Amino acid sequence: MKRKFLVFFTLMCVSVLSLPLSAHHGNAAYDTENKITLKGTVTQWFWANPHCVLQFDVTDDHGQVVHWGAETENPTTMTHSGWTKTSFKLGDEVTVTMITVKNGKPIGRIVDVVLPTGQKLAGRVIPQLPPYNPDDPPKQ
Amino acid sequence: MLKPLIVSGLVLVLSIASPLARAQVAPPQSATAKVQTAATAGHAPLDHDGWGRPVTASTNGQKSAPAPRHDISGTWDPGDGGIQQLGARAMPEDGRPEHRLPYTPLGQEALNRAKPSNGLRSVLPAETNDPVVTCDPQGMPREDLYELRATQIIQTPEKVFLMYTFGKVWRVVWTDGRELPKDPEPRWYGYSVGKWVDDYTLVVQTTGLDERTWIDRAGRPHSSDLRIEERYHRVDQNHLELTVTIDDPQMYTKPWVALDKLQFELQPPSFDVREMICSPSEFAEYNKLIGNPASDKGHQ
Numbered sequence: 001m002k003r004k005f006l007v008f009f010t011l012m013c014v015s016v017l018s019l020p021l022s023a024h025h026g027n028a029a030y031d032t033e034n035k036i037t038l039k040g041t042v043t044q045w046f047w048a049n050p051h052c053v054l055q056f057d058v059t060d061d062h063g064q065v066v067h068w069g070a071e072t073e074n075p076t077t078m079t080h081s082g083w084t085k086t087s088f089k090l091g092d093e094v095t096v097t098m099i100t101v102k103n104g105k106p107i108g109r110i111v112d113v114v115l116p117t118g119q120k121l122a123g124r125v126i127p128q129l130p131p132y133n134p135d136d137p138p139k140q
Numbered sequence: 141m142l143k144p145l146i147v148s149g150l151v152l153v154l155s156i157a158s159p160l161a162r163a164q165v166a167p168p169q170s171a172t173a174k175v176q177t178a179a180t181a182g183h184a185p186l187d188h189d190g191w192g193r194p195v196t197a198s199t200n201g202q203k204s205a206p207a208p209r210h211d212i213s214g215t216w217d218p219g220d221g222g223i224q225q226l227g228a229r230a231m232p233e234d235g236r237p238e239h240r241l242p243y244t245p246l247g248q249e250a251l252n253r254a255k256p257s258n259g260l261r262s263v264l265p266a267e268t269n270d271p272v273v274t275c276d277p278q279g280m281p282r283e284d285l286y287e288l289r290a291t292q293i294i295q296t297p298e299k300v301f302l303m304y305t306f307g308k309v310w311r312v313v314w315t316d317g318r319e320l321p322k323d324p325e326p327r328w329y330g331y332s333v334g335k336w337v338d339d340y341t342l343v344v345q346t347t348g349l350d351e352r353t354w355i356d357r358a359g360r361p362h363s364s365d366l367r368i369e370e371r372y373h374r375v376d377q378n379h380l381e382l383t384v385t386i387d388d389p390q391m392y393t394k395p396w397v398a399l400d401k402l403q404f405e406l407q408p409p410s411f412d413v414r415e416m417i418c419s420p421s422e423f424a425e426y427n428k429l430i431g432n433p434a435s436d437k438g439h440q
Contacts, residue, residue: 028262029434046429048422050273053429069429076289076305076416077223079188101434 027109029101032125035111037097040068045088049074052083054110056094070098070108073124081122092116099125190414195407205377209339212372213295215411216380216404222288226259227358228384228398229285233259247361247391254359261359265427266435270359271352275418278307279328279353280346281368284384285398286357290413300334300342305416313344324348326364344370355386356398363390373401380404 040056051071058066072078075085088094093116098108110123189195226232231239233256243251255261257268272278278286289305295315303310313334324331330349334342346368355362366388373381384399386392 027257027434028264046425048426049416049418050423050426051430053426055429069433071426071430074416076414079414103434103436105433105436107430107434 029103029107030099030109031102032099035097035099036108037095038068039093039095042088042090042092042094043067044090045085047075047085052078054088054094054096054113056096058106066106068096068106068108070096070110072110077124081124083121087115087121098123189407189410189412191412193410193412195411204379207340207374207376210336210342211295212300212342212374212380213293214380215290215292215407215409215413217290217407218288218382218402218404221402224286224288225357227285227356227360229402230397230400233261233358233360235260241360241396242393244389244391244393246363247388250361250391251359254354254361256354256357256359259358264435264437265431270357271354272418273423275420275423276352277309277328279350280311280330280332281366281370281384281386281398282353282356283307283309283311283329284370284382285355287416288402289416290407290411291404292413300344303413305413308415308417313342315342320345320347326350328353330368340374342372344368344372346370361391362386362388365390375403378406380406 038056038058040058042054042056044053044055046053046055051073052075053069053071055067055069058068060066072083075083095114096108097111097113099111100109101107109125111125112123113121115121221229224232226234231241233239241247253269255263255267255269257263257265257270257273272286283304283306287306291305292301292303294301294303298314298316300313300315301310302313309329311329311332313332315334315336318333320333321331324347326348328350330346332344332346334344337343347366349362349364349366349368351362351364353362354360366386369385369387371381371383371385373383375381381401381403382399383397383401385395386398387395
């Protein structure tokens with residue numbers, strides 16, 4: 001039953017997070033329309049410029065381990081959202097919501113991370129610039 | 141057993157849908173403004189300095205004292221407005237006709253050679269030729285137009301030092317009355333002289349700039365004929381405004397305003413500015429982990 005619950009939970013996450021959001025990523029490598037949520041085990045926390053990177057292992061339904069890398073913004077920016085060099089330690093079980101790259105590699109940009117304590121850290125997803133619309137309010 | 145599933149599903153839907161609902165009732169905002177600010181959505185003012193100490197804004201909601209005369213010294217924070225990932229804040233590269241720069245044919249050619257990793261013409265991380273990804277200096281005027289963050293200003297009778305967060309670089313503006321050099325050897329940060337045009341406004345002219353730098357994150361070009369005007373206006377004790385004008389007749393048919401009264405807030409004297417350095421070894425590690433695999437087209 002636990003397994004059914006996990007499958008149900010994962011499906012809910014993927015389906016709900018696939019709804020169009022107001023914010024879209026601006027990096028050409030990413031598929032900004034789809035977000036996924038995965039549970040994994042932290043293997044490295046790279047707290048550095050130009051972007052911090054959280055690496056974590058995810059075990060799929062077949063027992064295969066996939067090594068994911070998910071980026072945030074730089075430490076200066078992330079500090080303002082409560083992230084620190086010690087936000088993660090090796091072995092932490094985390095739940096990561098992210099957008100992923102178009103080429104199918106296990107690379108993402110973090111939307112948010114839930115820590116083992118239940119605390120949620122918000123990422124910084126750069127929105128995609130929408131096509132120019134003459135009806136938009138003028139200038140910024 | 142079905143009940144917990146339904147409850148957990150409902151909680152999940154509600155928790156994710158509520159920010160969407162809030163977004164839909166938000167006041168109208170231009171598309172560019174959304175993009176320029178969304179990357180830092182929820183960004184509170186600096187709450188901890190580089191020393192990890194809590195920071196209280198100087199203004200703290202109270203009316204500021206009048207500006208001191210001929211004095212822009214202090215540590216100044218422009219907030220999110222200084223990041224400018226789509227290009228110069230007053231003229232972002234967002235496709236809007238009013239933000240189209242007056243390129244000369246040479247300027248248009250130079251623009252086309254630039255492959256930025258942000259904005260309307262963004263390319264994959266491994267395909268960009270943005271000079272900053274090899275940790276080249278940003279130079280001027282890009283120091284004002286990309287990743288402009290907390291900036292320390294120190295004045296002496298002869299010169300003004302500007303010390304920037306990004307790259308931990310500094311520059312000198314001479315205020316001893318000297319003129320700009322006639323035929324200078326180009327430098328990343330050029331040669332700068334400043335004059336007080338009234339009690340509260342320092343106008344800085346910069347020339348002698350290295351052509352290898354970009355004007356902003358969007359890859360706007362410049363030649364060695366570029367002349368930059370920076371207008372630092374101290375509004376009151378706690379606020380400073382910066383306006384930047386670009387004049388390069390080789391690349392643009394007329395001068396254009398890149399920053400229009402960007403506001404900075406004075407930070408307490410005890411404020412410690414964080415390090416934000418481009419380290420080639422850290423950049424190489426980032427590319428190994430993210431930049432290169434994200435750009436790999438073999439898997440598409």
